[in-house]
Amino acid sequence: MTINTKDLQTSGASRTIISVDAMGGDRGPAAVVAGIGLSASKNPAIGFIVHGDAEVLKKLIKKRRLESVCEIRDCLGVVTMDAKPSQVLRNGKDTSMWSTIEAVRNGEATVAVSCGNTGALMAISMIRLRKLPGVNRPAIACLWPSLSKSGFNVMLDVGADIRADEQDLLQYAMMGASYARNGLGIARPRIGLLNVGTEEHKGRAELKAANDLIASHAEQAGIDYVGFVEGGDIPSDRVDVIVTDGFTGNIALKTGEGTANLISQQLRAAFKHSPLSRLAALLALTSLRRLSKRIDPRRVNGGVFLGLNGTVVKSHGSADETGIAAAIKLAFTLAEIGFSDKLAARVASSAASPQDAQEMGNLDGNQE
Amino acid sequence: MTINTKDLQTSGASRTIISVDAMGGDRGPAAVVAGIGLSASKNPAIGFIVHGDAEVLKKLIKKRRLESVCEIRDCLGVVTMDAKPSQVLRNGKDTSMWSTIEAVRNGEATVAVSCGNTGALMAISMIRLRKLPGVNRPAIACLWPSLSKSGFNVMLDVGADIRADEQDLLQYAMMGASYARNGLGIARPRIGLLNVGTEEHKGRAELKAANDLIASHAEQAGIDYVGFVEGGDIPSDRVDVIVTDGFTGNIALKTGEGTANLISQQLRAAFKHSPLSRLAALLALTSLRRLSKRIDPRRVNGGVFLGLNGTVVKSHGSADETGIAAAIKLAFTLAEIGFSDKLAARVASSAASPQDAQEMGNLDGNQE
Structure with a gap:
């Protein structure tokens, strides 16, 4: 039913894989999948790993005919907006948010996107992706x-x-x-x-x-x-x-x-x-x-977590499909330019020469 | 040449007197006097004590025919935007800002208006008007x-x-x-x-x-x-x-x-x-x-200092005549409703019953 990551990558020649948390936003998984649909219609170079309740996601993805670009990861747990980060670290391993970050950690996806609880997302990202050497506070x-x-x-x-x-x-x-x-x-x-x-x-x-x-x-x-x-x-x-x-x-x-x-x-x-x-x-x-x-x-939805081994884009909790699509576009741009490695090199050289001089990429570019 | 406060009060039946610092704003005394002109044309119930270089002010006030509503207080010192409050407290007694607050302290004016250095204005206000009993930080x-x-x-x-x-x-x-x-x-x-x-x-x-x-x-x-x-x-x-x-x-x-x-x-x-x-x-x-x-x-220009024995309105440093007029309107409204006394009563009762329940006044009212 769901395709695996390998299929995603091969079917789209060299698709960039984005790991998306479908749960936890104020508008629920329907808005997230709608945002994925918007992105997919504008940019065929993105493949998605979508995390959340598989029953619900399967229907939403089928309705929008996104089966060929989406792989579903079934997770029953959801991080609520009022959950304390410490609780989520202890008991949150079955959540869609955890699974979303895990896909970046495993190298299956390049960038993660979530519109869930910011504190919990940062806590999971710090624990699973770890801080870049030399960074005190991401x-x-x-x-x-x-x-x-x-x-x-x-x-x-x-x-x-x-x-x-x-x-x-x-x-x-x-x-x-x-x-x-x-x-x-x-x-x-x-x-x-x-x-x-x-x-x-x-x-x-x-x-x-x-x-x-x-x-x-x-x-x-x-x-x-x-x-x-x-x-x-x-x-x-x-x-x-x-x-x-x-x-x-x-x-x-x-x-x-x-x-x-x-x-x-x-x-x-x-x-x-x-x-x-x-x-x-x-x-x-x-x-x-x-x-x-x-x-x-x-249209400028998406905070980027800096200072970690991997890139995470935090979308606004109340984002609708336009907002989600903007966050995905940002994630795609950062993935394309290999931002994570460039930032790591920059931090490693601890404020040395400007060796990460711009090579390409403008966040207001045409990719979507 | 200039009329004194007594004249101001009697000539306008029961004029409300506002003490205005004409110096220290980014646009200089011309903008302040223009703002006074705008206020005076809309509200004949205000009299002004204007503090600053008398030579300059006399010409500006004459040009706008405001002699009958303005009294000039000659002060040669000006508090600059980058002056440290501590320096102003030591050496600022000859400044227009100091003189502006002094007129409220003496009871000649009900409310002071300045578009000068905020830190210095608060420092002078605290020293000369003093904090209300029970207030730690205004x-x-x-x-x-x-x-x-x-x-x-x-x-x-x-x-x-x-x-x-x-x-x-x-x-x-x-x-x-x-x-x-x-x-x-x-x-x-x-x-x-x-x-x-x-x-x-x-x-x-x-x-x-x-x-x-x-x-x-x-x-x-x-x-x-x-x-x-x-x-x-x-x-x-x-x-x-x-x-x-x-x-x-x-x-x-x-x-x-x-x-x-x-x-x-x-x-x-x-x-x-x-x-x-x-x-x-x-x-x-x-x-x-x-x-x-x-x-x-x-149009909503004017921060009000709360917690002092007397009311001070801080206008934006870059205020033009529209902004100055808005700050004067606010000062007038607060003077009319006797705000200073009501606030003092409220603080004195240290959060007791709502005895300062609204009696009148809406800052968006018709007075200008």
């Missing part, structure tokens, strides 16, 4: 729509760990730079450290220490360190990579998404206000679609 | 456009202090509730504590402690405590008051503003894209203006 990096030439800025950590000392922040700067080079094609990324002001005396003690530390490593690492940046600079053209601790980064990310959602809602309401504004909306349809595509948080 | 509260019925949510602290322990956070909850009652007319404000997740085990230790503390005081204080909220909830209808430390709050505030600015820019660009979209923009002009008014951060 981080989650996200892409932020921006005025920069690439259209995106990288921000990290957005939620792997609520703490970060100056050494962690330095490492985030280096990992973020590698992501910007490989993912966005920026040869010499501009790095900023998030603070409540740009003056050097402001902020917490660890931020002042990190400010000095990153500055002293900038030349050697081939980055432009721009110093402290503020919340308003996150979507600006002043920086390519914004470095912060996971508590602050998570709040900023969700605040930005919340603001964008509020404005989108009100924009729609404004255009339904009168017959004249409805006519206007019709005339401006293309422009509005372009804008909405640009600011829609679903 | 906070800066801002209004956030939201889906709530009042159209705004209150968030605090957005930058008075980068630290806050559980007792501070409890006090912020009580002060924020008083602000929401008096400023927004919400009888029983819903209070949320900003965190990286809504589950009880998430976040830093002081947040877990504050969560318990605020919950245990909610009934007595006449508030609805909704528990942890996330960044995405800030502009939502789930809460009226968002409580956080000044570091996180400042980052969130500026991130929200940055996102709104980015989208506004792109919206304008979208409507200039083609002749058709320009026509559409023309047709949708009213709707777009309504939207832009709603999301324009300048």
